[in-house]
Amino acid sequence: GAGVSQTPSNKVTEKGKYVELRCDPISGHTALYWYRQSLGQGPEFLIYFQGTGAADDSGLPNDRFFAVRPEGSVSTLKIQRTERGDSAVYLCASSLYAVGGGTEAFFGQGTRLTVV
Amino acid sequence: DAKTTQPPSMDCAEGRAANLPCNHSTISGNEYVYWYRQIHSQGPQYIIHGLKNNETNEMASLIITEDRKSSTLILPHATLRDTAVYYCIVRVAISSGSARQLTFGSGTQLTVLP
Numbered sequence: 478g479a480g481v482s483q484t485p486s487n488k489v490t491e492k493g494k495y496v497e498l499r500c501d502p503i504s505g506h507t508a509l510y511w512y513r514q515s516l517g518q519g520p521e522f523l524i525y526f527q528g529t530g531a532a533d534d535s536g537l538p539n540d541r542f543f544a545v546r547p548e549g550s551v552s553t554l555k556i557q558r559t560e561r562g563d564s565a566v567y568l569c570a571s572s573l574y575a576v577g578g579g580t581e582a583f584f585g586q587g588t589r590l591t592v593v
Numbered sequence: 594d595a596k597t598t599q600p601p602s603m604d605c606a607e608g609r610a611a612n613l614p615c616n617h618s619t620i621s622g623n624e625y626v627y628w629y630r631q632i633h634s635q636g637p638q639y640i641i642h643g644l645k646n647n648e649t650n651e652m653a654s655l656i657i658t659e660d661r662k663s664s665t666l667i668l669p670h671a672t673l674r675d676t677a678v679y680y681c682i683v684r685v686a687i688s689s690g691s692a693r694q695l696t697f698g699s700g701t702q703l704t705v706l707p
Contacts, residue, residue, distance in 0.1 A: 481636075510694055510695075512697075518699075519678075519680060519697030519698055519699055519700055520637060520695075520697045521697070522694040522695070522696060525694050533694065536694070568636050568637070570636075570637075570695075580625075580642075580684075581627070581639040581642060582639065582695060583639060584636030584637045584638070584639075585636050586635060586636050587636050
């Protein structure tokens, strides 16, 4: 596709359940980012991939959160034992490179996660 | 990455230029200035970025002061569809040992009035 695609667009889950959020970046983009945005706040960084490896996961709030990008393209954000405080819009972005030229990041529309 | 300061909100009349200021007094020599905007219920949208020189594209112009401590995003002819939160972000560009993610602040809520 032409842009970053995130699925599902909405996800409602019960407290304690496991969820997976998927991100399809722009083809050929080497860098991929996950952000979380709560109502009325700016996006908050979670994790950044360069290729297949997580280059910076300092934003992950705790060990319930994990993300993978096994083939350097599609990424999955995984949340175990969800809590109501995990409710937010989860945004994915990709950029051609991480440094130098071509570093502008393009965002998907996000997945709205609601934990009830 | 350096911290940025933006006014929380601004209004602009439709058809007029919108000038959005940003202070980044602690910016380093290897940091770019990026601007993004977020229209309600959408993901952030890249607008423009620059290092030292002024930049212009089809969406906007970016004016960076000579000392690089502040910048202004200019939307030359604002429309109602430009109503959004505008984020100014400084981000390391060339240092291999530094974080490369965008760090968003609270941004400026621009409201374009008919």
